[in-house]
Amino acid sequence: MKNKKIKLGFVAAVSGMIALHDGAAQTGNAIDTGNVNADSIKLEQRLIKLYHTKYTGKLAGGAMCYTQGWIKFVDYICSHCNDTIKERHNSNTVNTINQIDEIVNSIKTLGFDVVLDKTEYCPHCSKEDNEKPELIFKIRFSARANYHIARSNIINEYQCLLAFLPDSAKYTTTTDAERALHDNIEIIQKMTGLGRYLNIVKE
Numbered sequence: 001m002k003n004k005k006i007k008l009g010f011v012a013a014v015s016g017m018i019a020l021h022d023g024a025a026q027t028g029n030a031i032d033t034g035n036v037n038a039d040s041i042k043l044e045q046r047l048i049k050l051y052h053t054k055y056t057g058k059l060a061g062g063a064m065c066y067t068q069g070w071i072k073f074v075d076y077i078c079s080h081c082n083d084t085i086k087e088r089h090n091s092n093t094v095n096t097i098n099q100i101d102e103i104v105n106s107i108k109t110l111g112f113d114v115v116l117d118k119t120e121y122c123p124h125c126s127k128e129d130n131e132k133p134e135l136i137f138k139i140r141f142s143a144r145a146n147y148h149i150a151r152s153n154i155i156n157e158y159q160c161l162l163a164f165l166p167d168s169a170k171y172t173t174t175t176d177a178e179r180a181l182h183d184n185i186e187i188i189q190k191m192t193g194l195g196r197y198l199n200i201v202k203e
Contacts, residue, residue: 039112040141040194046167047185047195055169055180062177078122085122096155097121099174100135103158107139110165114139115147139192148193160184161191 073087076094079101097118104116119125120133137158138147152158156173163171163181170178181188189195 043141043165043192044194046164047188050182050185050188053169053182055182057169059170059178059180060172060176062173062175076121078118078125080119080125081122083122083124088123089121093121096153097135099155100153100158103155103162104137106162107158107165112139112165113141113143113147137191150191150193152191157187157191160187164188164192 071090071092073089074091074094075087076085076089076097077083078085101116101118104114107114115138117136117138120130120136123129126133134151135153137150137152139150140147150157156171156179159171159173160179160181168181170180171184172178185195
């Protein structure tokens with residue numbers, strides 16, 4: 001894996017945001033911090049820690065190969081309008097949607113405000129007929145903030161996020177392989193919108 005560099009201006013930026021919030025609290029002045037709250041600050045700081053903390057534990061290699069089941073086109077029920085889409089998507093696609101939906105529900109149980117928009121898979125709900133529909137994941141860390149939006153049909157990206165939010169050091173892929181979060185910070189940035197000041201450059 002290629003080495004990475006990080007610009008530590010992020011630390012000063014986050015420190016400044018914390019000082020601004022604390023200063024307003026001490027003077028009694030109201031301040032709209034948007035998505036700069038306890039959760040987002042803590043998670044941003046964890047990204048810095050992840051970068052500087054190389055994972056030294058053991059990681060399971062997972063399955064070297066696996067047998068892919070017979071792919072067939074199946075009915076899909078849209079969770080938004082409840083219409084049944086007849087044999088438009090194959091079984092692998094529907095299984096992927098269901099697995100990601102379960103992961104997002106697990107993130108909700110952690111107390112995070114997340115939404116999984118599946119409307120592109122429904123010709124009745126989508127604004128256009130997409131040949132390559134995508135799941136649209138939304139997350140925010142404050143009721144006053146806009147949702148961060150990430151488009152992803154990759155189960156492992158959701159698994160990575162699910163591991164990061166409760167502060168795990170690794171996550172398990174769909175082939176039962178374990179991956180260190182230290183080596184996957186870019187996925188966390190993509191899925192959360194956090195780390196705007198965490199400028200990682202691959203060499």
